[in-house]
Amino acid sequence: MNLDEIKATFFVECSDLMSELESGLFSITPDDPDIEIVNSVFRAVHSIKGGAGSFGLDELVHFSHVFENALDFIRTDIAQVTQERLDLLLRASDLLADIIAVSRDGGDSIDASAMTAELELGFDLQSGDDSEPEEEIEYAAVPISIMDMELGQPDDGNQYKISFVADMELYLCGHDPRQIFRELSQLGEYSAVCDTDEVPSLEEFNLDETHLSWQIEIKTDKSEDEIREVFEWVDSYCELSIEAGNGEVDLSDADLDDVFADFEEGDDFPVDPFDESLNDDCLSAEDDASTVVELPVKKEKSGAVEALAEDNNKPEPKVAAAAGKKTGNSVKKSKTIRVESLKVDSMINLMGELVISQSMLTEEINASGVGLSTSLGLALTQLQNLTREIQGSVMAIRAQPVQPVFMRMSRVIREICNSTGKKANLVFEGEHTEVDSTVIEGLVDPITHLIRNAIDHGVESPEKRLEMGKPEVGTIQLSASHNSGRILIEIKDDGAGINRARVLEKALENGVISSDANLSDNEIDDLIFAAGFSTNEVVTDVSGRGVGMDVVRQSVQAMGGRVSITSTPNSGSVFTLSLPLTLAILDGMVINDSNKVFVIPVSSVIETMSVRSSDISQIGTGGKVVKLRNNLVPIVDVANEMGFAPPRTSYEEGTILIVESGVNSIGAFIVDSIIGQQQVVIKSLERNFQRVPSIAAATILGNGNIALVLDVDNLVNKKAKEVAQQSNLKLTA
Amino acid sequence: MLEKNSNHEEFIIFRVQDQEFCVEMSSTRELRGWTPATALPNSADYLVGIINLRGNIIPIVDLAKRLGLAASEQSERHVIIVVRLQDKQFGLLVDAVSDIVSVGPDDIRPVPNTNSELAEEFFKQVIVQDKRIVCQIMLEQLLPELEVIAA
Numbered sequence: 001m002n003l004d005e006i007k008a009t010f011f012v013e014c015s016d017l018m019s020e021l022e023s024g025l026f027s028i029t030p031d032d033p034d035i036e037i038v039n040s041v042f043r044a045v046h047s048i049k050g051g052a053g054s055f056g057l058d059e060l061v062h063f064s065h066v067f068e069n070a071l072d073f074i075r076t077d078i079a080q081v082t083q084e085r086l087d088l089l090l091r092a093s094d095l096l097a098d099i100i101a102v103s104r105d106g107g108d109s110i111d112a113s114a115m116t117a118e119l120e121l122g123f124d125l126q127s128g129d130d131s132e133p134e135e136e137i138e139y140a141a142v143p144i145s146i147m148d149m150e151l152g153q154p155d156d157g158n159q160y161k162i163s164f165v166a167d168m169e170l171y172l173c174g175h176d177p178r179q180i181f182r183e184l185s186q187l188g189e190y191s192a193v194c195d196t197d198e199v200p201s202l203e204e205f206n207l208d209e210t211h212l213s214w215q216i217e218i219k220t221d222k223s224e225d226e227i228r229e230v231f232e233w234v235d236s237y238c239e240l241s242i243e244a245g246n247g248e249v250d251l252s253d254a255d256l257d258d259v260f261a262d263f264e265e266g267d268d269f270p271v272d273p274f275d276e277s278l279n280d281d282c283l284s285a286e287d288d289a290s291t292v293v294e295l296p297v298k299k300e301k302s303g304a305v306e307a308l309a310e311d312n313n314k315p316e317p318k319v320a321a322a323a324g325k326k327t328g329n330s331v332k333k334s335k336t337i338r339v340e341s342l343k344v345d346s347m348i349n350l351m352g353e354l355v356i357s358q359s360m361l362t363e364e365i366n367a368s369g370v371g372l373s374t375s376l377g378l379a380l381t382q383l384q385n386l387t388r389e390i391q392g393s394v395m396a397i398r399a400q401p402v403q404p405v406f407m408r409m410s411r412v413i414r415e416i417c418n419s420t421g422k423k424a425n426l427v428f429e430g431e432h433t434e435v436d437s438t439v440i441e442g443l444v445d446p447i448t449h450l451i452r453n454a455i456d457h458g459v460e461s462p463e464k465r466l467e468m469g470k471p472e473v474g475t476i477q478l479s480a481s482h483n484s485g486r487i488l489i490e491i492k493d494d495g496a497g498i499n500r501a502r503v504l505e506k507a508l509e510n511g512v513i514s515s516d517a518n519l520s521d522n523e524i525d526d527l528i529f530a531a532g533f534s535t536n537e538v539v540t541d542v543s544g545r546g547v548g549m550d551v552v553r554q555s556v557q558a559m560g561g562r563v564s565i566t567s568t569p570n571s572g573s574v575f576t577l578s579l580p581l582t583l584a585i586l587d588g589m590v591i592n593d594s595n596k597v598f599v600i601p602v603s604s605v606i607e608t609m610s611v612r613s614s615d616i617s618q619i620g621t622g623g624k625v626v627k628l629r630n631n632l633v634p635i636v637d638v639a640n641e642m643g644f645a646p647p648r649t650s651y652e653e654g655t656i657l658i659v660e661s662g663v664n665s666i667g668a669f670i671v672d673s674i675i676g677q678q679q680v681v682i683k684s685l686e687r688n689f690q691r692v693p694s695i696a697a698a699t700i701l702g703n704g705n706i707a708l709v710l711d712v713d714n715l716v717n718k719k720a721k722e723v724a725q726q727s728n729l730k731l732t733a
Numbered sequence: 734m735l736e737k738n739s740n741h742e743e744f745i746i747f748r749v750q751d752q753e754f755c756v757e758m759s760s761t762r763e764l765r766g767w768t769p770a771t772a773l774p775n776s777a778d779y780l781v782g783i784i785n786l787r788g789n790i791i792p793i794v795d796l797a798k799r800l801g802l803a804a805s806e807q808s809e810r811h812v813i814i815v816v817r818l819q820d821k822q823f824g825l826l827v828d829a830v831s832d833i834v835s836v837g838p839d840d841i842r843p844v845p846n847t848n849s850e851l852a853e854e855f856f857k858q859v860i861v862q863d864k865r866i867v868c869q870i871m872l873e874q875l876l877p878e879l880e881v882i883a884a
Binding site for chain 2: 349350352353356596641642643644683684685687688689690692693694695698700704705706707708
């Protein structure tokens, strides 16, 4: 692994940490803040800072340090969590994501000073802290002795006594206690005593065990938290206790003894202070963790330490949190593995092969006349069941929850609210719904656009909302669910709904509809998906460039999906996206035209019909249209369009498939016959060849032959243009 | 057996319309018997179509047509040589594979200037062995340019 690879891994981790950070911030409620979540958010930022430090990404270190301080402020006093502060933190996390992106991809460096100032103001931070990160990344080589040192006389500052027992794990992870001590030495006057009593003689020495522990005393004006921070990287690999004291009393192992005393009281098991399993027991079992928590109380009882009351309370949640973290982490590790998506993709490819080979085998066996009740037939049935199951679990590997996409939207909302002065909250539902990663990628753009649209055009300004008796802050609900083999994404706002009068007016003005059109409410709502349509008179940064909704519909349809809208005036609109669960397999209608087999995505087909010659009319010199109720639909003569056959002469023998490629953009494919409907595995033509016009992809049929999947959009639009050029006819008669 | 020599390069020699051509062995992935190909719409006439090579879709070039030689009727006697160029695979439809030869640098010559467009466009170099003269096909030239077909 070279440095670049390590760095790449760091950035991958960063994006994980950022989503943890964002989802954490998002789930903190000011009324009932959860210290656990604050801690996990803090850890995420801290890990980013740490990693950034080792790569010398100074800007990132600097800002994450400020961020961390802000988080530490609410971590220390959870009651300080307010909605304003959370909003500020969320905006800061946006900036942090930007800085990470710049550090990764290069580009103009981002000025974080405004946000830094805001954070310092919002969280009562002293900007003096800013100098600290540099110290942390450039360790000055301070020669230290870990032998006995004389205790300095306390005159000012706090004295802390730290007991530190390192697990084997700590060394295995490449940490070095010396570095920790070095860092401690920068906090103030310090001394460390290494306890070597447990080191066995050379014969008994076991390389896999640790025997060292340290007693550290430090006199510093820094807080306990800052001391604890030094141990942040190793806190799950060691037994650590920090006691505050004025230094006048010699504490001599008091805390450790207390721990053991406690164990002895509660349990009968023999306690060996340097038994490594003890550390694990302490940190993994919850009741044991509480034993550790009791420490400060015990200290007071013994009168050894005159600690401030608030100091006593502080460690409690933290130690518990550390224990929680340890268990949480170890569970997580065993649960997930990071696999390159290419490997999964190739597995899915092979899966597709298996399905094809199996159906070839089935065809052969059926053709040979062997019955299903024979042992061969039974074995085949078993194979089919297995294949189906394997296919399901392979697809499940690539399935991911939509949550990361949803999380991204919270940022989108904040940005739009900032630029429009509107207020809106984002509410999730079903964010754990899983869908194939290919679909996830395609979801981002449409959802982003719809959300922007919902705020820009839907949610009213705060004043207007109050006037109308609505809550000042609008609500955007983003929900996901599975529905009959498809995923449904709903974007629901409680805004003004669609202003149908204005939509109609605009549609007339832009020539999208003719003046005598008589449209139902739904049809009017659908007009916003028409190309070149935008009702906002002022073109805003956010939306309203007039390329919005038709692009959304196109990109959704390109994935074999649909988008629809229902709207109620003054109470809001709901946009619904319905998408297939995977893009690797397609529901296809298999058709035959002039002895060639083609596949049309079922999602594009609206209806099938047979025609009489009288329904077909010639427009101008070439294009033909078929009359479908009140519409004239251009005919696509499939085989002829592909150059496989001369123009069709008799239409009555063929079947017409009405296909949709966009609003107001439908076509009639005429083919010889429909063979059937089946799931087909999509094969790219581009992989070994190149894009072919009119063809979206290829697929392999059960007999091993290749069928071409038609590019419906391409064919319909091409035809529509031809016909329109020749006739200048309004197709929406 | 052919002598294995680090200086030597192996070529696969095949017949198209009574002429012999070759491609470098290192680009060759496999030989296949003829399979019916699925035609692509509005494609160049030398592009036979696409076939299913163990789940991969690969295009097939009719070498006789591509080189402007008299077209042959496709039959089951034809052979498809699957080659790999960069990360793409495609097939060459040829009449028959005749030989695999190992050739030293002395036997490889540049394409003689014959004022032939065919030679300039498609041939990379010439292999001379005994009395045999075989032109090596430049694989890069066989598939249509991306810009031409892409819409």
